[in-house]
Amino acid sequence: MNVLEVTDLRKHYPIHAGLLRREVARVRAVDGVSFHIAEGETLALVGESGCGKTTVSRCILRALAPTSGSIRFDPGQGGTVDLATLPKRALRPLRRHLQMIFQDPYSSLNPRMMVGDIIAEPLKVNGVPAAERNARVLELLDLVQMPAVARTRFPHAFSGGQRQRIGIARALALNPRLVVADEPVSALDVSVQAQIINLMLDLQDRLKLSMLFVAHDLSVVRHVSDRVAVMYVGRIVEVAPTDALYRAPRHPYTETLLAAVPAPDPMRRGRQMKASGEVADPAKPPPGCAFHPRCPYAQDRCRVERPELTEVAPGRWASCHRAQEIELTGVA
Amino acid sequence: MSATAAQDRWAEATQLRLTWWRFRRHRLAVVSLFIIVLFYLVAAFADFLAINDPHATDARRSFIPPQSIHLFDEDGFNPHVYGLRGVRDRQTFQLIYTPDPNRKLPVRLFTRGYTYNLLGLFETDIHLIGIEGGQRTDGIFLLGTDQLGRDLFSRMIVATRVSLSIGLAGVTLSLLLGIILGGVSGLYGGWVDTLIQRVIEVLRSIPTIPLWMGLAAALPNTWSTTQVYFAITIIISLIGWTDLARVVRGRFLSLREEDFVVAAELAGASQGRIIFRHMLPSFASHIIAAVSLALPAMIVSETALSFLGLGLRPPAISWGILLQDAQNIQVLANAPWLLSAAVPVILVILAFNFLGDGLRDAADPYG
Numbered sequence: 001m002n003v004l005e006v007t008d009l010r011k012h013y014p015i016h017a018g019l020l021r022r023e024v025a026r027v028r029a030v031d032g033v034s035f036h037i038a039e040g041e042t043l044a045l046v047g048e049s050g051c052g053k054t055t056v057s058r059c060i061l062r063a064l065a066p067t068s069g070s071i072r073f074d075p076g077q078g079g080t081v082d083l084a085t086l087p088k089r090a091l092r093p094l095r096r097h098l099q100m101i102f103q104d105p106y107s108s109l110n111p112r113m114m115v116g117d118i119i120a121e122p123l124k125v126n127g128v129p130a131a132e133r134n135a136r137v138l139e140l141l142d143l144v145q146m147p148a149v150a151r152t153r154f155p156h157a158f159s160g161g162q163r164q165r166i167g168i169a170r171a172l173a174l175n176p177r178l179v180v181a182d183e184p185v186s187a188l189d190v191s192v193q194a195q196i197i198n199l200m201l202d203l204q205d206r207l208k209l210s211m212l213f214v215a216h217d218l219s220v221v222r223h224v225s226d227r228v229a230v231m232y233v234g235r236i237v238e239v240a241p242t243d244a245l246y247r248a249p250r251h252p253y254t255e256t257l258l259a260a261v262p263a264p265d266p267m268r269r270g271r272q273m274k275a276s277g278e279v280a281d282p283a284k285p286p287p288g289c290a291f292h293p294r295c296p297y298a299q300d301r302c303r304v305e306r307p308e309l310t311e312v313a314p315g316r317w318a319s320c321h322r323a324q325e326i327e328l329t330g331v332a
Numbered sequence: 333m334s335a336t337a338a339q340d341r342w343a344e345a346t347q348l349r350l351t352w353w354r355f356r357r358h359r360l361a362v363v364s365l366f367i368i369v370l371f372y373l374v375a376a377f378a379d380f381l382a383i384n385d386p387h388a389t390d391a392r393r394s395f396i397p398p399q400s401i402h403l404f405d406e407d408g409f410n411p412h413v414y415g416l417r418g419v420r421d422r423q424t425f426q427l428i429y430t431p432d433p434n435r436k437l438p439v440r441l442f443t444r445g446y447t448y449n450l451l452g453l454f455e456t457d458i459h460l461i462g463i464e465g466g467q468r469t470d471g472i473f474l475l476g477t478d479q480l481g482r483d484l485f486s487r488m489i490v491a492t493r494v495s496l497s498i499g500l501a502g503v504t505l506s507l508l509l510g511i512i513l514g515g516v517s518g519l520y521g522g523w524v525d526t527l528i529q530r531v532i533e534v535l536r537s538i539p540t541i542p543l544w545m546g547l548a549a550a551l552p553n554t555w556s557t558t559q560v561y562f563a564i565t566i567i568i569s570l571i572g573w574t575d576l577a578r579v580v581r582g583r584f585l586s587l588r589e590e591d592f593v594v595a596a597e598l599a600g601a602s603q604g605r606i607i608f609r610h611m612l613p614s615f616a617s618h619i620i621a622a623v624s625l626a627l628p629a630m631i632v633s634e635t636a637l638s639f640l641g642l643g644l645r646p647p648a649i650s651w652g653i654l655l656q657d658a659q660n661i662q663v664l665a666n667a668p669w670l671l672s673a674a675v676p677v678i679l680v681i682l683a684f685n686f687l688g689d690g691l692r693d694a695a696d697p698y699g
Contacts, residue, residue, distance in 0.1 A: 061598060095600035108591035112347045112613045122599035156350070157343030170595065 002074065003178050003210040004037040004060070009069035009084070011055050015283065027283045029055045030066075031234035034309075037178065042204060042211040044225035044242070046218055046257065048279050052234040053214050057180045059084070060212065061100055062091055073098070076177050096126050099176040103183040105163035109155040115166055116151030122173045140169040143206075144199060161192035165199065172207070179211045185220055197223055219261045222246060230254050233280045233290040236309060240316040247330045250318035252295045255328040289321070297326050351617055354694040361690020364683035371680055375492040379448035381460050382486035384471045386649055388446070390481035392418065395667045396429050398476040401439055411439040413463065413472050426666070437463040437470055476669040478657050487649055488673055494650040496680070498565055499630040503623055505569040506630075510576025511619070517577065518584025519607070525581075532574040540571055540633075541640075548642035557648045564643050568633045572626055579622045583615040590614075617695035625688035628681040635677055651677050 011030040014023040030052040037043045045053045058064040060071055062083055071083040075097045083091070083098075099122070102108035109118055119140055120133045128136070138148055144165040155163055164184060171179055184200070185193040197220060203209060204224070215221050221228055221242070228245045230238045230253060238251040249255045277294045280286055289307050292298040301321050309319040345353070356362060374381060396416060403411050415435030418427045443462030450456050463472060475484040517528040547567045551560060587593055588611075596610050637643030638652025639659070646653055654673035658664050664671065 063594060063598070092600050095598055098598070100595070100598050102591045102595065104591055108595055110592040110596075110610055110614070114344075121596060121601070125596075125599050125601040125605065153343040154345065154347075167595075170599075174599075 001039050002036045002072075003039050003041075004074070004212070005070075005072040005080075006036065006056075006060070007034045007070045007072070009033045009056065009059060009071065010067045011052070011059055011064060012067045025283050028234050028285065029282055030059065031282075031285075032069075033231070033234070033236055035229050035236065035239065037210055037212060039210055040208045041227065042209070042213055042225045044213045044215060044221040044228045045231060046215050046221055046228060047231035049216060050279055050282070051231045052282070053216075053231050054182060056231075057100075057182050057212060057214050061098060061180055062086070062088075074177065096122065096174040097177040099171040099174065099179050101164075101167055101171045101179060101181040101184045104187050105160050105167055106187075108167050109163055111155055113154075114151065115153055115155065115158075118155070118166060119169045119173055122170060126174060136173065140173055143172065143203070144169045159192075160188050161195055164188060164192075164196055168196075168199065168203070172203070175207075177210060179209055180214070181211060182214045183216060184213075186216060193220060200224055217260065218246070218257050230257065233285050234282050235290065235319070236317075237291065237320070238316075238318045239309075240318075244316060245330070249328045249330050250312050250316060250323050251291075251320045252297050252326070252328065253291050255330070256294075258331050259329075261331060289319075297322055347613070347617070351694045355690055358690035358693060360686045361694075364686040364690070367679065367683040368687060371492060371676070371683075372496060374489060375496045376451065378490045378493045380450060380458070382483075382489045383445070383459060383462060383474070384483035384486045385446035386482060386487040386490045387647060388482065393471075393473075393477055393481040394479050395427065396473045396477040396481075397667075398669050399473045401472065401474075405436070412436045413439060415470055435470075437465065439472065440464050475672050476667065478667070478670060479663065484654070484669065484672065487654060488651070488676060491649045491651050491654055491673070492676065494561070494644065494648060495631055495634060495652070495677075498561065498568070498634045498650070499627045501562075501565045502569040502572055502630040502633075503627050505565060506572035506576050506626060507619070507623060509569070509573035511580050513573070514577035514580030515584060515607075518581035518588070528577070529581075532577060535571060536574055541636075543571075544568075544633075544637055545640075545642055548637065557644070560644055561648070564634065564637065568630055568637075572630060572633075575626060576619070576622055579618065580615075583618055584611065587611045587614055617691070621688055621692040621695050624684055624691055628684040628688075631677070631684075632681060 009030055010028070010032055013027040013029060015025045015027065016022065017024045033052070033056055035043065035045075045056060047053045055064065059066045060073075060083065066084045069084055072080045073083050073094070074080045075094055081094065083094070086094070109115075113121070116134075116137050119137050123133045123136060137151060141148055141150055146162065146165050146169070150158070150162075150166070155166070158166065168184075181200075185196050188196060200211075201224060204211070211224075213221065213225055218228070225242050228238075228240060228242050229236050230245075230251065232253050238245065238249065238254045240250065245254065246258065249258055280290050280293070286293055286303075287306075288304045289295070289298070289302045292302040295302065299322065305321070307319040307321045309317050310323075312318045312323045393416075399413060399416075401411050401413055403409065405412065414431035414433060415437055416429045417432045418429050420426070421428050439461055440463070441461055442458050443464060444457045445459040445462050447455055447457045461472065463470060471483060473483050473485065475488065477483055478487075513528050517525045544567060547570075548564070551563050555563070593606060593610050596606050601609070634643055634650060635652035635655065638650050639655045641656065643652055644650050651673050654670070655677075658670040658673070
């Protein structure tokens with residue numbers, strides 16, 4: 001059963017110019033993205049800065065209103081709702097099932113509130129009585145491996161990693177059906193990243209979380225995700241189970257990203273792939289395959305015809321004309 | 333043990349406490365705060381501190397130069413002033429005052445003087461200092477007298493009441509307008525925001541002095557001092573609110589994007605809860621800092637208006653009105669002490685500016 005099914009999601013930003021504010025162009029930040037997340041599954045959404053991954057996550061949480069497409073969400077009460085078209089008012093009772101872990105642990109906690117109040121905030125606004133709230137806060141602090149004394153302290157007393165734990169506790173307070181984690185570790189030191197990743201693995205295990213994990217590089221994703229979707233300029237270019245994707249990518253862009261994963265063992269370092277050039281401008285995407293100006297395998301066809309996302313092997317989808325011909329390197 | 337206790341104290345310190353700790357490190361701001369509190373205390377107990385009736389005129393004591401209190405005489409500690417003898421100069425027809433060593437007037441604490449209303453609670457005639465005995469024209473004139481023989485020191489003290497309170501009243505009104513209009517502007521955006529911002533720009537583009545002149549000219553002559561006082565407050569805050577509205581708008585705009593506000597929204601919090609629980613506490617300190625920087629502008633505005641004769645009119649007493657006497661160069665040449673009314677203005681403005689700076693720096697202990 002799927003918790004979330006996103007179909008042909010688009011988010012365009014019109015560019016206005018001139019006296020009459022006519023629309024002269026559109027930034028296609030997200031341009032036809034489809035994916036699903038099964039219950040208890042973690043899907044990673046990966047791509048470089050500006051590829052639209054954050055826009056996708058904000059659309060799902062309806063911090064942004066999508067231009068078109070559907071976002072079918074199952075709140076676990078029988079039946080699904082389309083988050084894309086739901087009016088804001090009708091959205092509020094659904095919020096509790098959809099929670100978010102933020103990227104920046106410094107700005108995501110209100111500095112004027114005690115940690116206990118921060119974690120209890122979602123409980124409070126959803127009408128959980130005070131006694132129950134206190135018990136739940138203690139339980140959550142324990143869950144994210146924080147001491148109970150943290151309750152009466154303010155966020156300024158904690159490090160980035162500890163703050164991120166508090167943010168996770170807040171996201172889990174209402175037992176959400178789906179957690180959207182927007183680059184939850186990219187603002188942290190590497191050593192702390194590992195702790196948070198381990199914590200998330202542990203929580204996945206214990207709570208059977210369904211999660212959308214947004215990240216900008218493939219190194220952290222490998223441990224937490226069941227499947228990976230790679231985005232480039234507003235579109236998904238490859239979706240595959242994590243292991244398969246790492247072993248043998250089917251899209252040249254995925255290969256580039258994998259080559260950028262730092263390898264701790266220099267002997268095992270493979271061929272160095274460097275993505276030359278800049279990420280395409282989503283206001284003026286190149287014709288044909290958006291990746292062709294940077295792709296070492298590009299042919300004439302790639303410059304004119306846009307490849308569709310097709311199933312290249314069971315459970316594996318890629319949008320590349322040459323997916324079946326070329327041999328791409330993964331990591332062991 | 334004590335190190336961890338200090339750490340615990342820091343970890344559990346609220347925003348307000350952190351701000352205070354940081355503010356305390358700003359020496360100049362702390363001194364300024366002290367000066368401002370002192371000034372407001374003077375304003376509150378103005379009549380008690382005043383020595384002579386600030387309204388009492390006497391032609392026989394006009395333009396008395398500043399006089400000092402002698403603390404000791406041959407018998408030891410015995411604070412006193414000498415009685416003055418005015419002699420008209422035959423050539424210039426000016427009154428020249430010379431101390432009369434035969435008339436020693438003892439200075440005492442808590443003497444009886446003119447009757448006034450203390451804090452609006454009860455009538456009394458006790459003053460902090462005064463002289464015992466003496467003639468009707470005798471008195472202590474620490475800063476001299478003006479043309480009509482009114483004691484400048486007492487007038488300056490009484491003037492703090494109007495000058496400082498008009499700033500507070502003006503800022504309160506500005507703040508109300510600023511928070512409401514700036515809040516609406518920043519929170520809703522769109523055409524409301526555009527409209528309010530254009531109105532602010534238009535208001536700020538009008539040269540203030542002609543605008544004030546026009547508005548002040550529109551005040552009926554028959555109005556009482558109190559009515560004029562409130563009218564001037566409104567005129568001053570008409571311009572003053574624009575600054576505060578911009579500060580509030582900017583804060584709302586930046587906070588709306590802040591992750592913790594988004595988090596509250598995602599938790600399902602209502603609009604009201606987001607504004608009052610999450611946004612307002614976050615910029616209350618900035619508002620206070622903005623207010624402490626807006627206050628001196630208000631005080632200067634009142635002083636300037638009154639100085640030009642557009643603001644309060646005598647018999648009201650404010651720093652601007654006192655400085656009005658110093659407009660005439662002839663008068664100023666003969667009685668330079670009249671200019672001393674500018675000193676408290678400068679002192680208060682500087683103190684408010686330093687306090688505002690200190691508050692602004694301390695307002696964001698996380699920045």
